[in-house]
Amino acid sequence: MRKIEPILDVKNLYTRFYTESGVVEALDGVNFDVGYGEPVGIVGESGCGKTVTSHSVLRILPKNGRILQPPSEIYYKGVNLLDLTDEQMRHVRGKEAAMIFQDPMTSLNPIFKISDQMVEVIQLHRKVNKNEARDIAIEMMEAVGIPDSAERIDNYPHQFSGGMRQRILIARALALQPSLLIADEPTTALDVTIQAQVLEIIKEMQKQFGLALMLITHNLGVVAEITKRVHIFYGGRVVESGPTEEIFVNPFHPYTRALFDSIPSLEQDKTRLETIPGTVPQLINPPQGCRFHPRCKYATEICRMARPPDVWVTETRRVQCHHWEELDLTIDKEKVKEVRRSTVSVEGV
Numbered sequence: 001m002r003k004i005e006p007i008l009d010v011k012n013l014y015t016r017f018y019t020e021s022g023v024v025e026a027l028d029g030v031n032f033d034v035g036y037g038e039p040v041g042i043v044g045e046s047g048c049g050k051t052v053t054s055h056s057v058l059r060i061l062p063k064n065g066r067i068l069q070p071p072s073e074i075y076y077k078g079v080n081l082l083d084l085t086d087e088q089m090r091h092v093r094g095k096e097a098a099m100i101f102q103d104p105m106t107s108l109n110p111i112f113k114i115s116d117q118m119v120e121v122i123q124l125h126r127k128v129n130k131n132e133a134r135d136i137a138i139e140m141m142e143a144v145g146i147p148d149s150a151e152r153i154d155n156y157p158h159q160f161s162g163g164m165r166q167r168i169l170i171a172r173a174l175a176l177q178p179s180l181l182i183a184d185e186p187t188t189a190l191d192v193t194i195q196a197q198v199l200e201i202i203k204e205m206q207k208q209f210g211l212a213l214m215l216i217t218h219n220l221g222v223v224a225e226i227t228k229r230v231h232i233f234y235g236g237r238v239v240e241s242g243p244t245e246e247i248f249v250n251p252f253h254p255y256t257r258a259l260f261d262s263i264p265s266l267e268q269d270k271t272r273l274e275t276i277p278g279t280v281p282q283l284i285n286p287p288q289g290c291r292f293h294p295r296c297k298y299a300t301e302i303c304r305m306a307r308p309p310d311v312w313v314t315e316t317r318r319v320q321c322h323h324w325e326e327l328d329l330t331i332d333k334e335k336v337k338e339v340r341r342s343t344v345s346v347e348g349v
Ligand SMILES: Nc1ncnc2c1ncn2[C@@H]1O[C@H](COP(=O)(O)OP(=O)(O)OP(=O)(O)O)[C@@H](O)[C@H]1O
Pocket: 017, 018, 019, 024, 026, 044, 045, 046, 047, 048, 049, 050, 051, 052, 053, 062, 064, 065, 282, 283
């Protein structure tokens, strides 16, 4: 088992959605943790449960969503968030664990000035007066690289570019001095050139404030750049976890390896992007056994029949595969270098 003290420790998380077409088994026993001050990546194809996981942690699921209790447990600083009242949860969401979303526009109200959207929240959570809150807001806006923050704070959201809006949201989140920052694809709505700048800000802020970071992304290059540890999601489960450096050289799960293989090499024609055969599973009637088995070239009878157990291979590495011991999925060094440099996202693979 890991020795690092986790700030967030998610155990056996089962989240279901009740729909007219049936029950969506969106999360099916998700286990992962994030250490104090640790930048962690959450990776996986579209629909594998990354957003549902973050929304479950913050308890902001839509009405048709439910976390099954037992067995789900979500420990934050040692307290099970699922035992808290709505009021206590509001405090956690404001002050303890902040989230930045994919699309910066939907998180800002277009009819209010930025100052109105920052000052009040800061006042609410930090016991400061209005002027002090405004100063904190300006200071944070400067920290994330918004020029002339003292004037710009009285502008409206539409007066900022997408990249600047995302910076404002990062500033707002950090002004509350959270211990954990959850960033769900924080740059996918932005231009490629701006993406790198915003990621750089997140990286800097994480270091400067010693934040625990849960960075949800499709992009393995970003994972290499920012995170120390990574959790690979597939079909509503965590199939592999471990230090980023190690997983980038020697993954234990065939799905992790397939993610790397789907990144085109530099010489390769990018139109011939190698994809992982098959499609992401529908989670209303998901495959039995290992959920990856229909797409896995190593699958055998047991993979079709039985759910693979979570195995701790070392103190820091965990895998959910019946065959991990027999497989050598080592990635060659050149490929690792390419993935690190790549800006290609595995989205829609
Ligand atoms: N409100 C809902 N009702 C029914 N099913 C839902 C609902 N929200 C999410 N799901 C399903 O839960 C599964 C996980 O979705 P989730 O949004 O977490 O994926 P994701 O990994 O964040 O994907 P992406 O990379 O595209 O953002 C999907 O099958 C999705 O269709």
